[in-house]
Amino acid sequence: MSKEQTIPYKIYLSESEMPKQWYNVRADMKDKPAPLLNPATLKPMGFEDLRPVFCDELIKQELDNDTAYFDIPEEILNFYKMYRPSPLVRAYCLEKALDTPAKIYYKFEGNNTSGSHKLNSAIAQAYYAKKQGLKGITTETGAGQWGTALSMASAYFGLDLKVFMVKVSYEQKPFRREVMRTYGASVTPSPSMETEVGRKINAEHPGTTGSLGCAISEAVEVATHSEGYRYVLGSVLNQVVLHQSIIGLETKAALDKYGIEPDIIIGCAGGGSNLGGLIAPFMGEKLRGEKDYRIIAVEPASCPSLTRGVYAYDFCDTGMVCPLAKMYTLGSNFIPSANHAGGLRYHGMSPVLSKLYDDGYMEAISVEQTSVFEAAEKFARTEGILPAPESSHAIKAAMDEALKCKETGEEKTIVFGLTGTGYFDLVAYQKYNDGEMTDFIPSDEDLKKSFATLPKVD
Numbered sequence: 001m002s003k004e005q006t007i008p009y010k011i012y013l014s015e016s017e018m019p020k021q022w023y024n025v026r027a028d029m030k031d032k033p034a035p036l037l038n039p040a041t042l043k044p045m046g047f048e049d050l051r052p053v054f055c056d057e058l059i060k061q062e063l064d065n066d067t068a069y070f071d072i073p074e075e076i077l078n079f080y081k082m083y084r085p086s087p088l089v090r091a092y093c094l095e096k097a098l099d100t101p102a103k104i105y106y107k108f109e110g111n112n113t114s115g116s117h118k119l120n121s122a123i124a125q126a127y128y129a130k131k132q133g134l135k136g137i138t139t140e141t142g143a144g145q146w147g148t149a150l151s152m153a154s155a156y157f158g159l160d161l162k163v164f165m166v167k168v169s170y171e172q173k174p175f176r177r178e179v180m181r182t183y184g185a186s187v188t189p190s191p192s193m194e195t196e197v198g199r200k201i202n203a204e205h206p207g208t209t210g211s212l213g214c215a216i217s218e219a220v221e222v223a224t225h226s227e228g229y230r231y232v233l234g235s236v237l238n239q240v241v242l243h244q245s246i247i248g249l250e251t252k253a254a255l256d257k258y259g260i261e262p263d264i265i266i267g268c269a270g271g272g273s274n275l276g277g278l279i280a281p282f283m284g285e286k287l288r289g290e291k292d293y294r295i296i297a298v299e300p301a302s303c304p305s306l307t308r309g310v311y312a313y314d315f316c317d318t319g320m321v322c323p324l325a326k327m328y329t330l331g332s333n334f335i336p337s338a339n340h341a342g343g344l345r346y347h348g349m350s351p352v353l354s355k356l357y358d359d360g361y362m363e364a365i366s367v368e369q370t371s372v373f374e375a376a377e378k379f380a381r382t383e384g385i386l387p388a389p390e391s392s393h394a395i396k397a398a399m400d401e402a403l404k405c406k407e408t409g410e411e412k413t414i415v416f417g418l419t420g421t422g423y424f425d426l427v428a429y430q431k432y433n434d435g436e437m438t439d440f441i442p443s444d445e446d447l448k449k450s451f452a453t454l455p456k457v458d
């Protein structure tokens, strides 16, 4: 029997095979991502500038472009052991249904109560906050996965947690809110009347259903105005991409175990953390000139930051209180249309991924949400897992690549990130099942208006 025929449905790593360090892809980038800028002075932000907002140890990770490997503290490794390693699954059933010669693998991050990869960074951020002796942390959540993950992590380390939840999700996903409250977090719909910036946004946009950018502003305001609190963020930042490298390191170790070489690596992209983490060690090889892979970011056509955004310094939040980041962005005022159901609604993209994309190391495509839900349905019916709408963007792209292989007869190996499960997204599935889901693509005019609000930096 060839090695290939012995590949199991699920490839697991033993405890001793699990990564003990995170990998920092910036260390292998010749051209580094642009630094965060102070919005007032336009000077790069250093350790001291960031201290009022973020935890000390996390700032060090954020600013470190040179250290390739960071030891994962034992407390975090122990927590990881409760739900990791996550399985790398050979999608035999999907391959058969598609009648494709392609070999499809997915790394499944939905095997924990929060239902997504976000717990990988949540537990790290809560750990460093606790180690610094803080009372609590604040954050925003959009679809709710990050808030849920962070509420689990905060409960584990005995930290207080205040979550600002984008209003439209707060209303559409009451059960997410209850999970967070069960773990002890307080959850406030954003924009709220509890913060200065929330009151201002409510006054300027009455009836607004909120945005991630707006919820971030509120969470930062509360963190910087409360003694013993700091703000934490679930995506976009360099530190989050660093923590999420656990996904890629495990994937690589599992593939190496069976001598499997991927041709194409695919991930959905909201703020870029799961994709950045999944591709990290592979991108490292690519950057060092050792290997080549096709790497594809998949984003919603209704919030297309990589494919239609501009690469420029922008605010990370609507209230313009956060540092400026150079990234692919749709403008910090951009709010996806109300019919957009599938998460991935942030206006910008991780500065690391933005730089790699701009330098030509990866590709990006956008897909429309009804086709994403069609892919989700197919995947659920063949592979058994009910996928999160976000993850389904990657499923859609992986299926399309596999179908291309069917035409050409190529036996490509495709690896994609299945970031989570969709149990809390049943309102969106209901719309799809009732035939009421629509697609929305912003016009060039819409985007132009949004780009006009970019800060003038150069």
Ligand SMILES: *Cc1c(COP(=O)(O)O)cnc(C)c1O
Pocket: 115, 116, 117, 118, 145, 146, 234, 235, 236, 268, 269, 270, 271, 272, 273, 274, 275, 343, 344, 388, 390, 391, 419, 420, 421
């Ligand atoms: C948050 C989330 C994403 C998108 O965030 P990234 O930072 O781009 O990874 C994707 N899938 C799921 C299930 C999520 O919860």
